[in-house]
Each structure stands twice: as structure tokens, then as C-alpha cells.
Amino acid sequence: MKVNGNEMAITLRRGANLTALPFCNETLRQVNDFYTLPSTVDKKKPAVYIRNKSQIEGCFVSRLSFENISELFEILSNHIQDDDSELFDLLVNRKTEKDAYRNLRALSFELRGNNGAAFYLRVNVTETRKSFIDVWEYSIPDIRFNPDEKTFLFDGHNIFYVKNGKASTIPLVYRFELNGRLEDTKIYRLNIYFPFTDEFFPKNITIERFVIPVSVASGIYLELNDLKPLSDETNADCADAVLCKQGFNVTGLIKLIIKTRTQYREIEV
Numbered sequence: 001m002k003v004n005g006n007e008m009a010i011t012l013r014r015g016a017n018l019t020a021l022p023f024c025n026e027t028l029r030q031v032n033d034f035y036t037l038p039s040t041v042d043k044k045k046p047a048v049y050i051r052n053k054s055q056i057e058g059c060f061v062s063r064l065s066f067e068n069i070s071e072l073f074e075i076l077s078n079h080i081q082d083d084d085s086e087l088f089d090l091l092v093n094r095k096t097e098k099d100a101y102r103n104l105r106a107l108s109f110e111l112r113g114n115n116g117a118a119f120y121l122r123v124n125v126t127e128t129r130k131s132f133i134d135v136w137e138y139s140i141p142d143i144r145f146n147p148d149e150k151t152f153l154f155d156g157h158n159i160f161y162v163k164n165g166k167a168s169t170i171p172l173v174y175r176f177e178l179n180g181r182l183e184d185t186k187i188y189r190l191n192i193y194f195p196f197t198d199e200f201f202p203k204n205i206t207i208e209r210f211v212i213p214v215s216v217a218s219g220i221y222l223e224l225n226d227l228k229p230l231s232d233e234t235n236a237d238c239a240d241a242v243l244c245k246q247g248f249n250v251t252g253l254i255k256l257i258i259k260t261r262t263q264y265r266e267i268e269v
Contacts, residue, residue: 008093008095009092009093009142009143009144010026010062010092011090011091011093011140011142011143012071012075012088012089012090012091013088013089013090013140014071014074014089017071018141019067019072020067020143020144020145020146021060021062021068021072021145022063022145022151025060025061026059026061026090026092027059027060028057028058028059028060028092028125029056029057030055030056031055031056056101056104056131056133057124057125057127058124058125059123059124059125060125061120061121061122061123062120062121063118063119063120063121063151063152064118064121064151064152064214065145065151066149066215066218067146067149069214069220070256072121074267075106075123076106076109076182077267077268077269087103087104087105087128087130088103088105089101089102089103089104090104090125091136091140093142098136099133099134099135099136100133100134100135100140101125102130102131102132103127103130103132104125104126104127104128105125105126105127105128106123106125106182107124107125107126107181107183108124108180108181108182109122109124109179109180110122110177110178110179111177111178112175112176112177112178113154113176113212114175115154115155115156115157115173115175116155116156117153118151118152118153118154119151119152119153119154119214152215152218154212155213155216156173156174156175156176156194157171157172158213159192159211159212159213160210160213161208161209161210161211162208162210163208164208165208170192170194171194171195172194172195173192173193173194174193174195175192175193176190176191176192176193177190178190178222178250178254180254180269187249188249188254188269189247189248189249189250190210190224190227190247190248191245191247191248192246192248193243193244193245194244194246195242195244196242196243196244206227206228206229207226208225208226209223209224210223210225210227211223211224212224214256218260219258219259219260220256220257220258220259221256221259222254222255222256222257223253223254223256223257224250224252225250225252225253225254225255226251227248227250227252228251229247230248230249253268254268254269255268255269256269
């Protein structure tokens with residue numbers, strides 16, 4: 001991605017694995033907390049600002065591709081608060097500066113997709129007791145995302161679900177949003193947007209399994225289990241199709257399934 005005419009890059013590192021991300025946006029920064037010693041009455045000694053603490057925070061946004069999807073979902077999976085064995089680094093090349101944010105953990109995420117457009121994953125990060133900002137080591141290559149590598153597009157015509165033990169497909173989902181909070185109490189919420197039809201309307205019934213095809217050709221699917229209905233925001237004031245928005249709490253497992261000729265892998269979020 002070019003920002004102000006310069007090519008920017010962001011790299012995810014887990015252990016020895018380096019994964020170039022198709023750069024979309026990032027807000028990684030070190031936030032400092034100061035306290036003030038006021039100046040003396042005669043102003044001979046000016047006010048002094050003393051840094052009390054600092055914290056790494058922010059987020060990054062990436063599209064999904066075959067090369068990066070498993071690494072991205074692994075950092076969502078490894079979020080045990082007291083386990084520092086699966087922390088990750090983000091290496092950011094802003095052209096004018098190259099920073100390495102060490103030993104981070106995913107705090108929350110949002111995965112969204114519009115029909116016919118790319119999947120976007122936003123990950124909010126937080127620091128751990130081992131986190132720090134470092135310079136980019138010369139031994140680490142400055143890898144770039146291959147522009148010839150295709151990122152996955154959301155196909156809203158192939159949504160599969162199971163309700164009351166019966167498997168069906170939704171004619172069209174033109175947008176979905178999956179939000180997750182990865183703290184001590186994990187919370188996942190799914191919003192789907194679709195035109196009302198006689199063939200599908202979720203009403204207030206639990207959906208046992210909801211499958212989003214990430215890439216049918218590559219055998220990659222996102223499976224959500226035990227969806228409890230939250231809200232129905234159907235908009236009937238339309239000149240054409242009735243537009244529906246349905247919210248669900250995801251109370252069961254969320255799994256990324258990769259099924260190819262050479263491997264079968266499940267990553268639980």
C-alpha cells in the first residue's frame with residue numbers, strides 16, 4: 001500500500017515464521033502516561049512532565065490470502081492471558097522509520113466481508129509484561145506481500161447453515177460482521193445482512209452451525225456453532241427488497257477449517 005507516495009509494509013512474526021501482510025492500515029503506537037510537577041510561584045522553576053508509564057496499543061487491518069490466513073487465525077487462537085509461549089511480533093516499515101513491536105497479544109478482532117469484495121480482518125493488540133519496541137534487526141529481511149497473490153473474496157451466495165437439524169443455504173448474504181473479544185470472558189457476535197425471502201429468515205431460532213466459505217477452491221471455511229439470536233432489525237421501508245439485519249451471539253466453537261488434498265487442519269478461535 002502507498003501512503004503519501006511511499007510504499008508501506010507490515011510483517012507478522014510468530015517464532016521463526018515471517019508472514020508479509022497485504023498492508024491496509026495500522027495504528028500501532030506507544031502511549032505514554034505523564035504526571036506534572038507544577039512550576040514554582042515565582043516561575044523560576046518551570047513545570048516538569050514525568051513519564052509514569054507507557055503502553056503499546058493499536059490495531060492493524062489485513063486482507064486474507066492463502067499465505068497468511070492460518071498465521072492470522074493462530075494469533076487469535078493463542079490468547080491465554082498467563083501464557084507467554086505464543087506471543088507474536090509486528091514489524092512495521094513506515095519508510096521513514098522501521099519499528100518492531102515485540103511480544104504482543106491479540107485483544108479483540110473484527111472479520112467482515114461484503115459480497116464480491118475482499119475479506120478484511122482487524123486485530124486490536126495489547127502488550128504483555130514482555131512487550132517492548134525495538135529497532136528492526138538487520139538480520140530480518142524486509143519481505144513484501146506479493147501483489148500477484150490473490151486475496152480471498154466473500155461470496156454471499158454460498159452460506160450454509162443447520163437449523164433444527166436441517167441443512168440449508170441462504171440465497172444471499174450481502175454483508176457479515178464477526179466481532180470477538182479475546183479476554184478472560186470471551187464474547188463473539190455475528191451480524192448478517194440479507195434481503196428477505198420466503199426461503200430464508202432466521203427468526204428467533206438458534207442456528208446450530210453456520211458456515212462461511214472463505215475460499216471454496218482452496219478448501220477454506222469458517223465454521224460458527226450454536227448461534228443464539230439477539231436482534232432483528234428488518235427495514236420494511238424499502239422500494240424494492242426488504243432489508244434484514246440479524247444479530248447472533250456465538251456461544252459455541254469458532255473454527256477455521258483448511259481442507260486440501262495434502263492437509264486437514266482446524267484452528268479454533
